[in-house]
Amino acid sequence: MSPTLRAAIWMGGSITSFSAMAVAGRELAGLYDTFEIMMYRSLVGVIVVLSVAFATGAWRQVNTRNFGLQIGRNLAHFTGQNLWFYAVTVIPLAQVFALEFTSPLWVIVLSPLILGERLTKVRALAAMLGFIGILVVARPSVEGINPGVITAASSAIFFAFTIMLTKRLTRTQGITTILFYLTVTQLGFGLVTAGYDGDIALPTVAHSPLLLLIGVAGLLAHFCLTKALSIAPATVVVPIDFVRLPVIAVIGMLVYAEALDVWVFVGAAIIFAGNYINLRVETHQKA
Numbered sequence: 048m049s050p051t052l053r054a055a056i057w058m059g060g061s062i063t064s065f066s067a068m069a070v071a072g073r074e075l076a077g078l079y080d081t082f083e084i085m086m087y088r089s090l091v092g093v094i095v096v097l098s099v100a101f102a103t104g105a106w107r108q109v110n111t112r113n114f115g116l117q118i119g120r121n122l123a124h125f126t127g128q129n130l131w132f133y134a135v136t137v138i139p140l141a142q143v144f145a146l147e148f149t150s151p152l153w154v155i156v157l158s159p160l161i162l163g164e165r166l167t168k169v170r171a172l173a174a175m176l177g178f179i180g181i182l183v184v185a186r187p188s189v190e191g192i193n194p195g196v197i198t199a200a201s202s203a204i205f206f207a208f209t210i211m212l213t214k215r216l217t218r219t220q221g222i223t224t225i226l227f228y229l230t231v232t233q234l235g236f237g238l239v240t241a242g243y244d245g246d247i248a249l250p251t252v253a254h255s256p257l258l259l260l261i262g263v264a265g266l267l268a269h270f271c272l273t274k275a276l277s278i279a280p281a282t283v284v285v286p287i288d289f290v291r292l293p294v295i296a297v298i299g300m301l302v303y304a305e306a307l308d309v310w311v312f313v314g315a316a317i318i319f320a321g322n323y324i325n326l327r328v329e330t331h332q333k334a
Contacts, residue, residue: 053278054284058287058290061271061288062290062291064267071257072084072135074257076136085240087258088262089234090234091258091262092229096230100227106227112219120229121229123208124229125232127208128202130198131147131198133194137198138195138196139311141305141307142196144315145311146185148203148322153207156174173324173325175321177322180314181314182314184315282330285323296311
């Protein structure tokens with residue numbers, strides 16, 4: 048089996064997991080707030096990560112170096128994920144995914160400040176295309192701009208911070224340590240934010256499978272994506288990841304009767320072009 052085909056199979060798992068998480072989040076809307084959903088997701092994550100870490104002996108890798116950076120990274124991810132879960136409940140799923148794809152372009156804009164990287168002409172062009180794509184997807188007007196669009200776009204910015212801080216952490220920390228702090232600290236954030244009003248909705252028998260699905264799918268999506276990137280170049284994996292958009296658009300149409308908005312696809316194509324141009328140039332320069 049070729050590396051490209053194996054990567055495509057792993058990406059199929061990632062696309063399925065991301066889509067399942069979005070649908071489960073939509074189904075739980077109104078029953079649990081986003082803080083509660085994140086709390087239960089993180090609880091499932093803690094159980095899974097600790098079980099695997101102790102079963103494999105990887106728990107010995109966990110250390111307290113870069114603790115402040117771990118907290119900052121996970122606070123950014125927690126914020127972005129809460130905004131994302133809110134967005135999937137109020138605007139079409141395809142629109143959420145299209146705006147989420149701008150995260151790599153926000154990394155380009157913010158990396159000179161966070162990572163000290165240069166903003167080259169190609170990176171600037173990619174970022175500009177991404178901004179144009181956002182305008183096409185959101186179509187800013189009295190009708191187009193709403194809390195869902197704002198939160199979806201904002202989640203992409205916080206995911207960009209997560210990507211950059213993760214990149215810094217991987218210089219000195221292993222994946223077990225990163226996942227340990229990701230799940231444990233976000234469980235703490237979830238307990239505080241979900242319980243600040245003294246009222247945390249307990250999971251029912253009917254809703255527990257969906258909460259479990261969100262927790263497992265969240266970990267599985269990133270695991271499959273990481274595996275795909277370890278097998279094939281990013282220039283192969285990234286285009287496959289964009290299959291998420293038509294997949295979630297069809298799911299939204301079939302399950303929630305959401306209209307297939309051609310402008311969301313046009314905007315997403317522009318965003319993809321910006322990502323892919325930058326990726327091709329970066330890969331060529333490193334070769």
